[in-house]
Amino acid sequence: MSEIERHTYDVVVIGAGGAGLRAAIEARSNGKRTAIVCKSLFGKAHTVMAEGGIAAAMGNVNPHDNWQVHFRDTMRGGKFLNSWRMAELHAKEAPQRVWELETYGALFDRTPEGKISQRNFGGHEYPRLAHVGDRTGLELIRTLQQKIVSLQQEDFRNTGDYESYIKVFAECTITRLLTDDSGAIAGAFGYFRETGDFVTFEAPAVVLATGGIGKSFKVTSNSWEYTGDGHALAMRAGGTTLNMEFIQFHPTGMVWPPSVKGILVTESVRGDGGVLTNSEGTRFMFNYIPDVFKDKYATTPEEADRWYADPDNNRRPPELLPRDEVARAINSEVKAGRGTPNGGVYLDVSKRLPADVIRKKLPSMWHQFKELADVDITAQAMEVGPTCHYVMGGVEVDPDSGSAKVPGLFAAGEVSGGMHGSNRLGGNSLSDLLVFGRRAGLGASEYVDAMGDRRPKVTESMLVDAEAEALVPFTTDGGENPYSIHAELQQTMNDLVGIIRTESEMVDALEKLAAFRERVTRVSVVGGRAFNPGWHLALDLKNIIMVSECVAKSALERQESRGGHTRDDFPTLDPNWRKVNVVCRIDGDSVAIKQQPIIAMRPDLLGLFDVEELKKYLTAPELPNAELPNAELPNADLGKGDL
Amino acid sequence: MGYLAKFRVWRGDNEGGGLQDYAVEVNEGEVVLDIVHRLQATQTPDLAVRWNCKAGKCGSCSAEVNGRPRLMCMTRMSTFTEDEVITVTPMRTFPVIRDLVTDVSYNYEKARMVPSFAPPADLEPGDYRMAQIDVERSQEFRKCIECFLCNNTCHAVRDHEENKTSFSGPRFLMRIAELDMHPLDTVDRRQVAVEEHGIGYCNITKCCTDVCPEHIAITDNAIIPLKERVADKKYDPLFSIASLFRRNKDDRTAPPAAKV
Numbered sequence: 074m075s076e077i078e079r080h081t082y083d084v085v086v087i088g089a090g091g092a093g094l095r096a097a098i099e100a101r102s103n104g105k106r107t108a109i110v111c112k113s114l115f116g117k118a119h120t121v122m123a124e125g126g127i128a129a130a131m132g133n134v135n136p137h138d139n140w141q142v143h144f145r146d147t148m149r150g151g152k153f154l155n156s157w158r159m160a161e162l163h164a165k166e167a168p169q170r171v172w173e174l175e176t177y178g179a180l181f182d183r184t185p186e187g188k189i190s191q192r193n194f195g196g197h198e199y200p201r202l203a204h205v206g207d208r209t210g211l212e213l214i215r216t217l218q219q220k221i222v223s224l225q226q227e228d229f230r231n232t233g234d235y236e237s238y239i240k241v242f243a244e245c246t247i248t249r250l251l252t253d254d255s256g257a258i259a260g261a262f263g264y265f266r267e268t269g270d271f272v273t274f275e276a277p278a279v280v281l282a283t284g285g286i287g288k289s290f291k292v293t294s295n296s297w298e299y300t301g302d303g304h305a306l307a308m309r310a311g312g313t314t315l316n317m318e319f320i321q322f323h324p325t326g327m328v329w330p331p332s333v334k335g336i337l338v339t340e341s342v343r344g345d346g347g348v349l350t351n352s353e354g355t356r357f358m359f360n361y362i363p364d365v366f367k368d369k370y371a372t373t374p375e376e377a378d379r380w381y382a383d384p385d386n387n388r389r390p391p392e393l394l395p396r397d398e399v400a401r402a403i404n405s406e407v408k409a410g411r412g413t414p415n416g417g418v419y420l421d422v423s424k425r426l427p428a429d430v431i432r433k434k435l436p437s438m439w440h441q442f443k444e445l446a447d448v449d450i451t452a453q454a455m456e457v458g459p460t461c462h463y464v465m466g467g468v469e470v471d472p473d474s475g476s477a478k479v480p481g482l483f484a485a486g487e488v489s490g491g492m493h494g495s496n497r498l499g500g501n502s503l504s505d506l507l508v509f510g511r512r513a514g515l516g517a518s519e520y521v522d523a524m525g526d527r528r529p530k531v532t533e534s535m536l537v538d539a540e541a542e543a544l545v546p547f548t549t550d551g552g553e554n555p556y557s558i559h560a561e562l563q564q565t566m567n568d569l570v571g572i573i574r575t576e577s578e579m580v581d582a583l584e585k586l587a588a589f590r591e592r593v594t595r596v597s598v599v600g601g602r603a604f605n606p607g608w609h610l611a612l613d614l615k616n617i618i619m620v621s622e623c624v625a626k627s628a629l630e631r632q633e634s635r636g637g638h639t640r641d642d643f644p645t646l647d648p649n650w651r652k653v654n655v656v657c658r659i660d661g662d663s664v665a666i667k668q669q670p671i672i673a674m675r676p677d678l679l680g681l682f683d684v685e686e687l688k689k690y691l692t693a694p695e696l697p698n699a700e701l702p703n704a705e706l707p708n709a710d711l712g713k714g715d716l
Numbered sequence: 717m718g719y720l721a722k723f724r725v726w727r728g729d730n731e732g733g734g735l736q737d738y739a740v741e742v743n744e745g746e747v748v749l750d751i752v753h754r755l756q757a758t759q760t761p762d763l764a765v766r767w768n769c770k771a772g773k774c775g776s777c778s779a780e781v782n783g784r785p786r787l788m789c790m791t792r793m794s795t796f797t798e799d800e801v802i803t804v805t806p807m808r809t810f811p812v813i814r815d816l817v818t819d820v821s822y823n824y825e826k827a828r829m830v831p832s833f834a835p836p837a838d839l840e841p842g843d844y845r846m847a848q849i850d851v852e853r854s855q856e857f858r859k860c861i862e863c864f865l866c867n868n869t870c871h872a873v874r875d876h877e878e879n880k881t882s883f884s885g886p887r888f889l890m891r892i893a894e895l896d897m898h899p900l901d902t903v904d905r906r907q908v909a910v911e912e913h914g915i916g917y918c919n920i921t922k923c924c925t926d927v928c929p930e931h932i933a934i935t936d937n938a939i940i941p942l943k944e945r946v947a948d949k950k951y952d953p954l955f956s957i958a959s960l961f962r963r964n965k966d967d968r969t970a971p972p973a974a975k976v
């Protein structure tokens with residue numbers, strides 16, 4: 074075995090997106106020596122791409138907003154499958170987390186009174202998303218990055234070393250969590266992308282903040298980093314994931330040119346009046362209004378058009394139905410042969426707004442289409458179609474501390490599961506990152522404090538194993554190219570476990586996945602270890618296959634349709650299925666699943682809903698007996714002027 | 717539809733390397749980064765390149781295409797003719813790690829030398845009040861995606877390795893200006909702008925502004941106003957008294973930045 078660089082920390086945070094950085098700030102603030110490890114450069118994590126905003130019931134624009142309303146919206150969005158405790162903590166703490174960003178230097182757009190401005194978004198009853206134009210994620214990550222720098226400057230003043238408490242290990246990929254004989258976390262093992270050299274972090278607490286799994290699908294808004302590493306690391310260390318069948322397909326991704334297929338077209342385009350039509354020129358969304366929403370959406374184009382000017386006396390255009398409904402509708406139109414030449418539908422805002430208003434309200438969309446598709450959205454229609462966007466499922470955690478089922482392991486952000494149930498509302502991810510990033514950092518610190526000096530040890534044999542595993546692709550000669558396996562897998566998941574699912578196709582997918590699992594053991598890579606993307610992908614592929622298997626198995630298990638999981642063979646929501654989560658763990662080489670009962674919601678939280686509404690989601694024995702105090706009925710709006 | 721393009725890509729590491737020729741398929745609508753990815757997938761699996769968002773939002777894929785500093789993901793192949801040779805090289809100002817990947821740690825070191833945002837000590841979270849018009853100036857600079865193309869381009873470091881210790885480049889002069897224009901910041905950074913970040917090295921050529929993919933008016937809106945404020949401090953005999961007071965945030969010469 075080669076000499077391996079070794080570091081000792083109290084807490085190792087894997088991931089430098091919103092969740093990871095907020096966790097690191099908290100751990101450092103609790104006096105913990107903290108390492109931040111990430112695959113890309115510092116400041117480039119996926120969070121940078123978020124556009125619309127961050128949801129927090131501050132009530133700056135509509136004073137009726139409060140945590141109870143936000144909680145209700147979140148539970149409805151997730152079709153009541155959410156961890157209600159997480160949804161509660163999230164709704165209560167999000168405003169403090171956003172205000173705190175201002176103390177770090179964030180500059181949100183303002184209201185006329187100089188407060189943080191808030192905008193409407195799908196599923197949120199009141200204007201709730203704090204934002205900076207359409208680049209909110211950039212503001213969030215830069216602010217946290219700069220806060221880390223300011224803490225390092227403080228540490229420099231006190232100790233003479235910037236990195237005495239927080240050090241960022243950028244372009245470093247963790248391939249394994251190290252656990253001792255009792256199963257507790259002892260550290261993490263990985264390699265520096267730049268050199269290919271291995272590194273060991275010895276630490277009793279690890280926070281996973283690795284984001285999502287979008288690279289399992291061909292058409293996705295997600296970057297190369299989204300290979301499900303955290304999900305796989307947790308499961309291999311003995312942890313569990315849940316709700317993996319729930320994938321959010323955003324209805325509007327670019328479909329042309331092919332090379333940018335999947336890149337996001339923000340929901341705000343529809344909020345600002347964008348209209349969806351098929352190749353026959355029909356505004357088809359009127360044909361897809363589900364019964365439960367019949368009374369809330371316009372039934373004629375005339376009424377829909379009036380809504381923009383007069384929302385009080387008209388119903389909303391059906392383009393503004395929840396994401397899952399719109400995505401399914403587009404999918405059906407294309408399948409029925411009414412798609413555009415490039416396999417999407419048309420989204421047109423040019424007939425609704427004058428050119429200069431479009432450029433002002435949707436600057437980055439205008440730029441994106443102009444530069445990448447040669448389409449001027451002020452004069453032409455966009456072609457759009459569904460794209461894999463977000464995974465609701467993730468590592469099973471304790472809501473309050475973020476601790477996973479492995480002692481010493483914590484998770485926060487997109488990699489964790491539960492908070493969003495079966496479907497996430499726009500804007501609820503960025504707030505989730507901050508609320509649970511902070512809680513995981515705190516949870517990890519408390520765990521380390523409680524442990525005293527009895528820290529699990531990293532042994533040589535753990536490292537021998539981990540190193541051998543990482544080097545396998547170099548020792549295989551004449552094996553397959555990792556890029557082609559990846560492309561085939563993405564096509565398989567897109568075709569067979571995509572937006573509409575059915576038993577036979579998923580069974581087929583699982584067979585194919587078993588074959589991929591076998592094939593990946595035989596990939597070989599050329600070149601050396603220094604910055605070798607082929608090698609990196611070869612290692613990531615194992616994770617991609619594992620999480621894909623979680624998705625396919627869980628989706629096959631859940632015989633109903635709910636949020637981000639639609640079964641052709643079980644097209645309706647079934648309250649009996651709301652009582653369980655599908656939970657995944659590793660059994661030998663493959664994924665094993667089980668159904669796990671969900672803890673009943675606390676009565677005071679249940680009391681925030683109208684019994685009539687609860688009847689849609691809960692089975693009869695679960696309903697509260699007495700009529701409860703009347704809560705307001707949903708009036709969720711994707712509002713006008715929504716950027 | 718597709719055609720074979722002539723690509724010339726710099727391959728090598730910090731010990732040396734050179735341009736290598738490839739013939740590679742190009743399809744309609746593709747950008748330079750797509751072609752680099754196709755090279756990886758079909759001919760050179762170990763070709764090193766950075767990227768994340770593929771939409772001009774993360775600032776990872778900076779390189780020089782036919783000598784021009786650019787984001788590869790925002791450089792459309794249709795801007796070249798089919799028989800043109802397209803040369804892709806790493807950013808020249810930073811040391812090469814491998815192929816198109818450079819060591820940009822200089823930028824992170826300079827970032828760490830900028831004194832951080834410091835709000836008034838008695839201001840509670842949630843009580844921050846700022847007018848939109850006052851935040852817009854700094855917001856323009858916060859559009860920066862840290863692609864470091866401006867720092868790669870500025871001749872003061874591009875042609876003068878020795879200046880790297882004393883000059884932080886346009887990106888971080890702009891960061892100082894951004895904090896300086898923050899309506900609630902309380903720190904005076906004029907001295908560090910001169911002594912630690914070398915604002916005097918900038919002679920306003922505006923090359924940084926020309927290459928900024930975010931179209932930030934780096935020179936006009938950030939550096940020149942900062943230079944003026946620094947000059948005020950240097951030559952204002954009253955400065956030592958004035959600096960005892962909280963700065964008047966309204967004495968700035970920059971007009972409110974136009975919002976794009």
Ligand SMILES: Cc1cc2nc3c(=O)[nH]c(=O)nc-3n(C[C@H](O)[C@H](O)[C@H](O)COP(=O)(O)OP(=O)(O)OC[C@H]3O[C@@H](n4cnc5c(N)ncnc54)[C@H](O)[C@@H]3O)c2cc1C
Nearest residue numbers: 088089090091092112119120125247284486487500502503
């Ligand atoms: C185009 C787009 C727009 C969006 N817009 C919004 C929006 O407006 N509002 C909203 O709320 N949400 C939005 N989302 C969702 C939201 O941006 C993400 O869910 C969120 O940013 C995830 O943050 P995170 O901290 O969990 O992980 P990320 O920011 O993705 O960070 C993951 C980190 O983990 C690191 N990592 C991963 N694996 C490893 C490993 N093996 N070793 C070391 N490091 C590793 C990565 O390098 C990275 O640093 C959007 C998403 C997309 C794609």
Ligand code: SF4
Nearest residue numbers: 870918919921922924
């Ligand atoms: S304007 Fe100044 S900072 Fe910008 S490139 Fe010219 S000399 Fe460099």
Ligand code: SF4
Nearest residue numbers: 860861863864866928
């Ligand atoms: S100012 Fe512009 S060119 Fe410079 S790093 Fe930022 S985005 Fe890139």
Ligand code: FES
Nearest residue numbers: 769770775777789
């Ligand atoms: S890949 Fe993000 S800017 Fe090019």
